[in-house]
Amino acid sequence: MALDKPYKDIPGTTIFDADQSRKGYWLNQFCMSLMKADNRARFKADEGAYLDEWPMSDAQKAAVRARDLNECIRLGGNIYFLAKIGATDGKSFQQMAGSMTGMTEAQYRDMMVGGGRSVEGNRHIGEGGDAQAHHQPQGTARKDA
Numbered sequence: 213m214a215l216d217k218p219y220k221d222i223p224g225t226t227i228f229d230a231d232q233s234r235k236g237y238w239l240n241q242f243c244m245s246l247m248k249a250d251n252r253a254r255f256k257a258d259e260g261a262y263l264d265e266w267p268m269s270d271a272q273k274a275a276v277r278a279r280d281l282n283e284c285i286r287l288g289g290n291i292y293f294l295a296k297i298g299a300t301d302g303k304s305f306q307q308m309a310g311s312m313t314g315m316t317e318a319q320y321r322d323m324m325v326g327g328g329r330s331v332e333g334n335r336h337i338g339e340g341g342d343a344q345a346h347h348q349p350q351g352t353a354r355k356d357a
Contacts, residue, residue: 234288236287236288243296260277272289284297
């Protein structure tokens with residue numbers, strides 16, 4: 213029986229849960245392989261040949277080749293593993309995050325220094341109009357309790 217996943221409708225968010233982990237297992241293993249210098253060199257020398265050594269889906273391989281990190285996440289990638297691709301390309305995490313939001317590195321940095329994204333439109337609204345009231349962290353009282 214599938215678990216209830218009330219977080220599935222948070223706009224623009226993919227939660228890395230057990231299902232995502234299973235879906236992205238080989239993608240994430242590939243990313244972790246890039247921790248070794250010889251693997252990074254092989255990948256940079258011939259991306260296609262190196263990717264073909266991994267039992268990833270064609271969509272996962274295409275997303276890696278395109279450096280479409282948002283698609284990699286949708287296909288089961290975990291951002292902390294995907295960071296290894298950016299590091300292999302000589303990119304900082306800030307550069308990677310900027311590319312994922314459609315911003316330049318400077319725009320992304322300025323947004324984060326300014327307090328981050330607005331929460332407006334980025335919340336799950338429960339049936340009673342409350343933002344995830346039935347999933348409050350321990351010690352947080354519900355207004356209707």
